[in-house]
Amino acid sequence: MKTVIADCKNLEGHSLFVKFVRIFTVPILNNLPANFLQIFMRTSSQDAEVVLENVGSARALEVMYGRYRRNIFSRGVMQAVADLFWHHFVSQPKGVRNRLKIVENNLEKEISRILKEKKEKEINIVTIGGGSARGIAEVLNKYSDELKGWKVSVINLDKSLKAIELGKELAKEFGLFNNFKWINDLAQNVKLYVADNSVDVVEMVGLLDYFRDEKSVETFGKIYDILKENGLFMVGNIVSNKEQPFISKLGWPKMYYRSASDLSRLLSESRFLKEKGEIIFEPLKNHIVAVIKK
Numbered sequence: 001m002k003t004v005i006a007d008c009k010n011l012e013g014h015s016l017f018v019k020f021v022r023i024f025t026v027p028i029l030n031n032l033p034a035n036f037l038q039i040f041m042r043t044s045s046q047d048a049e050v051v052l053e054n055v056g057s058a059r060a061l062e063v064m065y066g067r068y069r070r071n072i073f074s075r076g077v078m079q080a081v082a083d084l085f086w087h088h089f090v091s092q093p094k095g096v097r098n099r100l101k102i103v104e105n106n107l108e109k110e111i112s113r114i115l116k117e118k119k120e121k122e123i124n125i126v127t128i129g130g131g132s133a134r135g136i137a138e139v140l141n142k143y144s145d146e147l148k149g150w151k152v153s154v155i156n157l158d159k160s161l162k163a164i165e166l167g168k169e170l171a172k173e174f175g176l177f178n179n180f181k182w183i184n185d186l187a188q189n190v191k192l193y194v195a196d197n198s199v200d201v202v203e204m205v206g207l208l209d210y211f212r213d214e215k216s217v218e219t220f221g222k223i224y225d226i227l228k229e230n231g232l233f234m235v236g237n238i239v240s241n242k243e244q245p246f247i248s249k250l251g252w253p254k255m256y257y258r259s260a261s262d263l264s265r266l267l268s269e270s271r272f273l274k275e276k277g278e279i280i281f282e283p284l285k286n287h288i289v290a291v292i293k294k
């Protein structure tokens with residue numbers, strides 16, 4: 001599968017200064033005893049504390065996505081310094097914000113295509129392990145004028161009730177509550193709720209990281225079935241990176257770090273054709289997103 005590095009202007013990288021500081025901070029974070037590291041995070045920053053209390057969840061991601069939604073000094077100077085460190089000198093928060101933007105950019109492209117080409121005014125989207133479904137909500141909100149008169153439905157299948165609550169709050173905030181349907185179940189049961197050949201876009205980001213290969217292929221097969229011909233599938237995976245020891249010391253659930261060729265292989269084992277997609281690295285190369293058509 002073709003691999004590219006995302007070149008969107010709105011993505012985050014590390015400046016020379018940050019790269020220099022990281023020469024010292026990454027080994028320190030990786031080698032600090034886990035309990036000391038956790039105390040340091042809890043006491044230095046509210047954001048770091050919430051991430052720590054919600055490892056692996058949609059709530060933790062919302063904190064990372066939210067960095068630019070408030071002034072960094074809104075909690076005082078000491079918190080600002082700590083937040084600056086946790087949000088900007090550690091790659092993970094920037095990586096997940098980049099991943100979100102890559103998904104949003106590709107969803108925008110697909111919606112624009114559908115708006116031009118589709119005759120029946122209907123768009124069906126499914127997000128699996130969707131959590132807050134921020135990417136989808138933000139894009140639908142941005143396209144609200146163009147989508148007037150269209151029937152837009154989003155199914156968010158997530159095993160966590162807390163994540164579903166978060167998604168409901170966000171959908172309300174964007175005036176999209178009636179477009180969403182939340183289902184509290186596991187990814188592998190998607191076909192109980194969604195008919196074959198009925199979906200325009202399936203998004204599964206932040207979930208494959210926790211699936212072993214067999215479960216990934218099985219889930220991809222079901223996603224292939226529910227997609228319409230020429231429907232779009234976007235799926236993310238974390239890539240092996242320098243911060244792995246630090247992440248596992250936070251108590252983050254076990255993740256399957258995958259390369260672009262690993263992800264490409266799993267997709268082709270489940271009937272997706274390599275020629276119909278590409279794998280996009282976010283600039284820090286901590287995450288990849290495969291964007292592939294049925």
Ligand SMILES: C[S@@+](CC[C@H](N)C(=O)[O-])C[C@H]1O[C@@H](n2cnc3c(N)ncnc32)[C@H](O)[C@@H]1O
Binds near residue numbers: 129133158186
């Ligand atoms: C790391 S969050 C990602 C949330 C969102 N997709 C995003 O990128 O911001 C993972 C989400 O997957 C959900 N999840 C975990 N295992 C699942 C499973 N087997 N089936 C469905 N959802 C699952 C969690 O509840 C959580 O909301």
